[in-house]
Every structure is written in C-alpha cells, then in structure tokens.
Amino acid sequence: xxxxxxxxxxxxxxxxxxxxxxxxxxxxxxxxxxxxxxxxxxxxxxxxxxxxxxxxxxxxxxxxxxxxxxxxxxxxxxxxxxxxxxxxxxxxxxxxxxxxxxxxxxxxxxxxxxxxxxxxxxxxxxxxxxxxxxxxxxxxxxxxxxxxxxxxxxxxxxxxxxxxxxxxxxxxxxxxxxxxxxxxxxxxxxxxxxxxxxxxxxxxxxxxxxxxxxxxxxxxxxxxxxxxxxxxxxxxxxxxxxxxxxxxxxxxxxxxxxxxxxxxxxxxxxxxxxxxxxxxxxxxxxxxxxxxxxxxxxxxxxxxxxxxxxxxxxxxxxxxxxxxxxxxxxxxxxxxxxxxxxxxxxxxxxxxxxxxxxxxxxxxxxxxxxxxxxxxxxxxxxxxxxxxxxxxxxxxxxxxxxxxxxxxxxxxxxxxxxxxxxxxxxxxxxxxxxxxxxxxxxxxxxxxxxxx
Amino acid sequence: xxxxxxxxxxxxxxxxxxxxxxxxxxxxxxxxxxxxxxxxxxxxxxxxxxxxxxxxxxxxxxxxxxxxxxxxxxxxxxxxxxxxxxxxxxxxxxxxxxxxxxxxxxxxxxxxxxxxxxxxxxxxxxxxxxxxxxxxxxxxxxxxxxxxxxxxxxxxxxxxxxxxxxxxxxxxxxxxxxxxxxxxxxxxxxxxxxxxxxxxxxxxxxxxxxxxxxxxxxxxxxxxxxxxxxxxxxxxxxxxxxxxxxxxxxxxxxxxxxxxxxxxxxxxxxxxxxxxxxxxxxxxxxxxxxxxxxxxxxxxxxxxxxxxxxxxxxxxxxxxxxxxxxxxxxxxxxxxxxxxxxxxxxxxxxxxx
Numbered sequence: 056x057x058x059x060x061x062x063x064x065x066x067x068x069x070x071x072x073x074x075x076x077x078x079x080x081x082x083x084x085x086x087x088x089x090x091x092x093x094x095x096x097x098x099x100x101x102x103x104x105x106x107x108x109x110x111x112x113x114x115x116x117x118x119x120x121x122x123x124x125x126x127x128x129x130x131x132x133x134x135x136x137x138x139x140x141x142x143x144x145x146x147x148x149x150x151x152x153x154x155x156x157x158x159x160x161x162x163x164x165x166x167x168x169x170x171x172x173x174x175x176x177x178x179x180x181x182x183x184x185x186x187x188x189x190x191x192x193x194x195x196x197x198x199x200x201x202x203x204x205x206x207x208x209x210x211x212x213x214x215x216x217x218x219x220x221x222x223x224x225x226x227x228x229x230x231x232x233x234x235x236x237x238x239x240x241x242x243x244x245x246x247x248x249x250x251x252x253x254x255x256x257x258x259x260x261x262x263x264x265x266x267x268x269x270x271x272x273x274x275x276x277x278x279x280x281x282x283x284x285x286x287x288x289x290x291x292x293x294x295x296x297x298x299x300x301x302x303x304x305x306x307x308x309x310x311x312x313x314x315x316x317x318x319x320x321x322x323x324x325x326x327x328x329x330x331x332x333x334x335x336x337x338x339x340x341x342x343x344x345x346x347x348x349x350x351x352x353x354x355x356x357x358x359x360x361x362x363x364x365x366x367x368x369x370x371x372x373x374x375x376x377x378x379x380x381x382x383x384x385x386x387x388x389x390x391x392x393x394x395x396x397x398x399x400x401x402x403x404x405x406x407x408x409x410x411x412x413x414x415x416x417x418x419x420x421x422x423x424x425x426x427x428x429x430x431x432x433x434x435x436x437x438x439x440x441x442x443x444x445x446x447x448x449x450x451x452x453x454x455x456x457x458x459x460x461x462x463x464x465x466x467x468x469x470x471x472x473x474x475x476x477x478x479x480x481x482x483x484x485x486x487x488x489x490x491x492x493x494x495x496x497x498x499x500x501x502x503x504x505x506x507x
Numbered sequence: 508x509x510x511x512x513x514x515x516x517x518x519x520x521x522x523x524x525x526x527x528x529x530x531x532x533x534x535x536x537x538x539x540x541x542x543x544x545x546x547x548x549x550x551x552x553x554x555x556x557x558x559x560x561x562x563x564x565x566x567x568x569x570x571x572x573x574x575x576x577x578x579x580x581x582x583x584x585x586x587x588x589x590x591x592x593x594x595x596x597x598x599x600x601x602x603x604x605x606x607x608x609x610x611x612x613x614x615x616x617x618x619x620x621x622x623x624x625x626x627x628x629x630x631x632x633x634x635x636x637x638x639x640x641x642x643x644x645x646x647x648x649x650x651x652x653x654x655x656x657x658x659x660x661x662x663x664x665x666x667x668x669x670x671x672x673x674x675x676x677x678x679x680x681x682x683x684x685x686x687x688x689x690x691x692x693x694x695x696x697x698x699x700x701x702x703x704x705x706x707x708x709x710x711x712x713x714x715x716x717x718x719x720x721x722x723x724x725x726x727x728x729x730x731x732x733x734x735x736x737x738x739x740x741x742x743x744x745x746x747x748x749x750x751x752x753x754x755x756x757x758x759x760x761x762x763x764x765x766x767x768x769x770x771x772x773x774x775x776x777x778x779x780x781x782x783x784x785x786x787x788x789x790x791x792x793x794x795x796x797x798x799x800x801x802x803x804x805x806x807x808x809x810x811x812x813x814x815x816x817x818x819x820x821x822x823x824x825x826x827x828x829x830x831x832x833x834x835x836x837x838x839x840x841x842x843x844x845x846x847x848x849x850x851x852x853x854x855x856x857x858x859x860x
Contacts, residue, residue, distance in 0.1 A: 135733075204734065207730055207733035207734075210729070211730055215722065215723065302585075305554065305585075308556070313556050316774060320774075321776065327756075411722075412721070416721070416725055417721045417722060417724075417725055421721050421745045421748060422554065422556075422719065424745075425720075426717055458730070461730045464670075464712065464713035464714070465727075465731055467703075467706065472674060473674065476716040
C-alpha cells in the first residue's frame with residue numbers, strides 16, 4: 056500500500072524508510088528496495104505470492120462452486136422482522152452465482168499476475184475484493200436452497216470478536232512499549248472473574264467494569280514487575296501467569312463461588328442500548344448500534360488507542376521506548392517507568408474485555424470461560440501488525456469465521472462440522488501467511504532494557 | 508522507580524494465594540468407621556464441579572460414604588497428562604474400589620485393571636471388558652427422545668434445535684434421541700416440526716468445539732433463534748449456560764438442560780425459561796455399585812441406565828408446567844411407559860450395547 060510512497064520519499068536517504076512506521080511498511084506484498092536517486096542501486100524483488108494464492112483459491116472455487124456446484128436458490132435475508140426499514144431478501148440462483156464468482160476470481164488472479172509481472176505490487180483493495188467475492192461464492196454455495204440470515208451472521212461476529220478486540224488492544228499497547236504480553240488470556244479471565252463477583256455483591260455492573268480493569272492491571276503488574284524489574288523472560292512470565300490465573304479462578308470458583316452462587320456469582324447483565332436513528336440503519340444498525348455499553352466502550356477504546364498511539368506525545372514515547380529504548384533514554388524518557396505504566400494500562404484494557412464474558416454476555420462466571428480468547432487476541436496483534444485498527448479487523452475476521460461455522464452448521468451446510476471448527480484457524484493462517492506478508496514487530500519488544 | 512516499593516506486597520499477595528490454593532481443597536473428611544473399605548475416584552479434565560458426571564459421580568460416592576461407612580477420596584485431573592498418573596495413584600492407594608469418570612480414562616483404567624486383578628474398577632461413560640471392571644453407561648437417547656417429543660409439542664414456531672460441545676458418542680446420543688423424538692411427534696400429530704442442529708443420518712451437526720466457551724454457546728443459540736427455533740437443547744456442559752442467557756434475552760425461547768435437573772443447578776434467572784432436563788443419574792448408579800461392592804456382590808456386567816431402571820429420566824417441568832399444551836404431559840408419560848415396556852425402541856449408533 057505505502058511501499059512505493061515510502062520508496063519515493065526515501066530517495067537518497069535510506070534512513071527515512073527505516074524510521075517509517077513498521078506497521079504500514081510491511082503490508083506491501085512485494086518488497087522493493089528504495090531506488091536511489093542516481094539509479095545506481097536498484098533491486099526489485101518480484102513476489103508472486105499473491106497471484107499464486109489467488110490462483111489456488113480460484114481453483115478451489117472452480118471445483119467447489121462449479122464442478123461440485125449445487126442447484127437451487129440461495130436466499131440472503133437482510134432484515135430482521137422487527138427492523139424499522141425492511142430490506143427484501145436477496146435470492147440468487149446458486150449455480151449461476153458460483154460460476155459468476157469463479158469467473159471474476161479468475162479475472163482478478165490474472166490481473167494480479169499481470170501487475171506483478173509489470174513490477175507493480177498487488178493493491179490491498181484487490182486482495183479484499185478477491186476475499187469478498189470468494190466469500191460470496193462460498194456462502195451462496197453453502198446456502199443452496201436455504202436462507203442465510205445476514206444480520207444474524209454479523210451480530211454474532213461482533214459478539215465473538217469483542218473480547219478478542221479488547222485483548223488485542225492490550226497486546227498492541229504492551230508490545231508497542233516493548234513488553235510481550237502473552238498474559239492476555241490471564242488478564243481476560245481475571246477481569247471476567249472479578250467483574251462477576253463484584254457486580255454480584257454490589258448489584259452494580261458499572262462497578263464490575265472498574266474492578267475488571269483493576270484485576271487485569273494486577274495480572275499485568277506481575278508481568279511488568281518480573282519483566283521490567285527482574286528481567287525475567289517475558290514470554291515465560293506470561294505463560295506462567297496464564298496458568299496461575301486459570302488455577303486461581305478455578306480454585307476460587309469451585310471452593311467459594313459455586314457454594315454461594317446466589318450472592319457471589321449472579322451478576323446483573325448490561326442491557327442492550329439501541330442508539331436512536333443509527334440502530335435503524337439496515338444491516339449496520341443491528342450489528343453495531345444495538346449493543347451493550349461494553350461494546351460501545353470498545354469502539355471508543357479502539358479509536359482512542361489508535362489516536363493516542365500515533366498522534367500524541369504519549370504515543371510517540373511509547374513507540375520510541377518499544378523501538379529503541381536506548382535512544383528514548385538518551386532524550387530523557389524514563390524507559391522502565393513508561394513500560395511499567397503502559398503494561399498496566401494494557402492489562403486494564405484486556406481486563407475490560409474479560410468483563411464482556413460475564414456482564415456483557417452470559418452473566419455468571421464459569422471455569423476457564425475465556426477458552427483461549429487471549430491467545431487468539433495475541434495472534435490478532437501480530438496479524439494486525441501491532442496496529443490497533445488492523446488488529447481489530449483481524450479479530451473481526453476471526454469472529455466472523457467462528458460465527459460462519461455456527462450459521463452454516465445450523466442451515467445444514469454440506470461441509471463436515473469438524474472442518475468448520477477448523478475454519479477460523481485455517482483462515483488466520485492463510486491471512487497471516489498469504490495476505491499480510493512479513494510482519495515486523497516493535498524492535499525492542501520482548502527485550503528487557505538494562506540501563507548502561 | 509516508584510513501582511519497586513510495591514513489589515514485596517505483590518510477592519506476599521501471590522505467595523498467600525499460592526499457599527491458600529495449596530492447602531485448601533482438602534479432600535472430604537473421611538468418616539472414620541470400623542470399615543476399612545475405601546474408594547478412590549479419578550475425574551477427567553472437567554474437574555469435580557463440572558455440574559455434570561464428575562460432580563454427580565462424586566456426590567454418589569459421598570452418599571455411599573455416609574450410607575455404608577466407607578471412606579472415599581477424589582483425584583482431580585486438570586489436563587490430559589494427569590489422567591494416567593492419577594489412575595495409577597488411585598490404584599496404588601490399595602483401596603478396594605477405583606472409579607474413573609469419562610471415556611478419556613479408558614486406556615489408563617484398562618491398564619491398571621489388568622495389573623491389579625484384585626482391585627475392583629468402575630468407569631463412567633465407557634465400555635471396558637475385563638473381569639474386574641464395571642462399565643457404567645447411560646442410554647440417554649431414551650430420555651432425550653421424550654424431550655424431543657415434548658419440545659416439538661411445545662414449540663410455537665415449528666422449529667426446535669440442539670447443539671453439542673463436540674462430536675463424541677456420549678454427546679450425540681442425546682442429539683439422536685432428541686431428533687427422533689421430534690420425528691415421533693410429527694408422525695403422531697401430522698405436524699412438520701423441524702429439528703435444527705443435528706442430522707442423524709450423516710451423524711453431523713452444530714458443535715461449539717469445546718465445553719468451556721459460554722459466550723460461543725450464546726452466539727450459537729442466538730443464531731438458532733434467528734432461524735426461528737424456540738426450544739433449544741444444548742449438550743455441552745457449562746456452554747449450555749450461554750444458551751440459557753440467549754434464551755432469556757430472546758424472551759420467547761426455552762431451554763432443555765442435560766445431565767442433571769437444571770432447576771436445581773442453574774442460576775435462578777434461568778428458571779422461568781427451563782422447560783425440562785434430560786437427567787443422567789450417575790450418582791445413584793455409583794452409590795448402588797459401591798454398595799454392591801461392599802456387600803461382596805460386585806460383577807463386571809455393565810450397568811446401563813435406562814428409563815426402566817431410572818438411570819435416565821426427564822425432569823419435572825417446574826415453572827412451565829402450566830404452559831404445556833393440554834394433554835402433552837400425559838402423552839409424554841404414556842410414551843415413557845411405552846419405552847419402558849419396550850413397545851417403542853429408541854435406537855442410536857451411539858447407544859450402549
């Protein structure tokens with residue numbers, strides 16, 4: 056996306072590209088070294104990764120949608136019965152939809168090949184278009200003779216993504232400041248536990264949110280203390296913390312909570328708040344604007360993290376400490392202090408995501424109810440290249456794939472359930488390997504800073 | 508570096524928690540009695556308070572403690588690597604009776620039973636053929652057949668649904684019975700109630716993939732409700748609580764709980780949406796088998812819980828009794844009698860043989 060831009064900006068000075076934000080730089084599917092202005096040094100590495108990936112998917116589409124094509128009409132339901140504005144259901148003949156999709160996919164694959172041959176990179180919008188078309192073809196194929204509720208598919212996507220997005224925000228901040236946060240799972244679980252207990256005792260779900268943040272920050276505190284002060288390997292501390300929090304919450308759940316469930320583990324849930332006007336927009340309204348306060352906090356949180364990280368003094372310091380702590384130290388930034396407080400902040404945000412499991416979703420706390428969401432959030436951080444917006448999109452992609460598996464299972468898809476359960480993970484691997492390309496994290500992430 | 512001062516506090520805090528965690532889950536006080544008979548139980552990864560067969564097995568064993576004056580202890584497995592060592596440790600305790608819970612423990616139990624022919628073993632939810640092992644199995648399809656029949660009769664939308672935690676025989680047995688029960692209702696009443704989420708012919712359907720992710724259970728259930736289903740049977744342990752939460756929010760959907768009577772085990776807010784429960788009375792079976800063993804009448808013939816022997820059953824309708832269509836409760840009772848009498852046979856590829 057920005058590779059030619061940074062390359063041209065960098066003419067003459069290689070330094071400029073090095074300083075450029077790593078997140079945007081690594082998106083290009085093709086790695087061009089900056090041309091030097093006098094033309095002496097020019098290397099262009101052609102990457103056929105994208106066209107090859109497109110070709111493979113086109114072949115899959117050909118086999119699935121055309122050769123194994125199914126007959127019937129696939130109906131996409133676009134509105135729920137209680138929506139103010141009713142969109143008519145969209146019905147497409149399955150076989151024709153499959154053929155059209157396959158032809159378009161083939162066209163894009165050829166286009167991508169031609170672009171790469173002409174020493175140009177494959178733009179992100181083309182990749183996105185390819186993905187959307189493939190998805191359309193797949194949905195039409197899977198829903199032959201059935202009705203696919205599109206709003207339901209999207210609402211479920213958001214529900215499944217919320218904790219991942221909170222976790223990913225915690226991961227982004229922590230890694231940007233130079234501390235690998237493997238303990239997201241622990242922070243989520245601690246948040247879920249603490250919020251359920253406090254909200255049950257006080258009857259105040261908002262208080263539960265605050266306590267969830269404190270609980271997440273406490274887990275972070277241990278991580279920060281060991282990683283920053285005692286220079287222990289950050290990944291190991293993170294893993295140990297996850298196991299510790301699982302053990303601790305399991306123990307407290309079985310010994311304390313389950314024996315006094317009425318008092319300690321029956322928190323009130325947040326009600327859904329419909330935002331006037333916005334909630335009546337077809338498809339988008341039910342998906343984004345009929346949610347609980349936790350989800351609205353998430354929207355604010357993602358925007359705030361993005362803005363603060365890239366447009367404030369705080370963000371500049373955070374990134375400086377994560378990229379080159381020694382340089383940051385030289386200009387008078389307190390490296391350990393910055394890391395410490397930001398890791399705590401990261402934990403607090405992840406803890407808020409934990410509260411979604413209880414107060415925002417099902418109410419009562421259950422053993423290991425985060426079920427590995429923290430690890431997926433960690434993957435979203437890397438997949439999203441340490442950028443809050445991209446990490447959010449990555450988490451949404453994962454949530455979408457998980458919910459697609461639910462919805463297709465319900466309408467009786469021809470794909471075996473075991474395969475569908477793999478789908479979110481397969482998709483993540485493909486997305487990371489095929490579309491994103493090389494990920495480069497903050498340079499000093501994971502390395503303790505020892506002041507000379 | 509201001510934060511350094513807080514570290515000792517943290518260390519003490521963490522340390523205290525660890526100490527607490529280490530010493531507290533003391534096993535139940537042994538009811539010291541004249542009898543030297545002791546029993547050991549090994550859980551699967553679900554742990555002791557899974558609101559499912561581990562919990563009910565342990566309750567059965569605890570009841571046996573008071574009934575027969577024996578002493579019992581439980582070894583809790585937290586992951587797969589614990590399973591075999593725990594069974595070994597339980598056997599090495601020298602106790603006369605070792606109970607293992609879950610098909611994951613079958614291999615370890617078979618091995619220990621072969622090495623210790625004098626010790627009596629029992630395993631819940633799996634079949635082991637050995638002279639000193641009693642298999643405790645449940646034909647839950649019989650009870651969930653009744654649940655399916657009931658659900659089809661109660662449904663106002665003409666759609667009911669079920670989903671599982673994973674595609675394994677003890678889970679799909681419930682689902683087989685459920686869809687057959689719906690079909691039985693349709694055949695009798697000429698209706699066309701649809702059962703979503705499970706296809707008995709292909710033996711495939713909707714699964715959450717684990718037994719922990721409650722949020723996922725809620726999302727799946729919402730998707731079912733979007734499709735018009737109004738009675739949902741989750742066969743996925745605590746994930747079913749997510750289904751209950753979604754049903755409460757929908758204001759129309761109802762839930763059928765599994766393993767125990769959800770009216771007693773679920774949070775109070777779910778009572779109004781709990782239609783019934785498909786009960787699997789592991790505790791009663793365990794209690795009875797231990798009792799037999801203390802009397803010296805242990806056999807290795809499998810115990811199969813059925814409607815006839817009360818090993819499986821449909822729970823009362825509790826708060827929703829009055830909302831049932833007229834005559835439906837009697838039809839279910841008659842159907843139960845027919846299954847007990849053998850005039851109606853519930854079949855499933857996962858049925859205990």
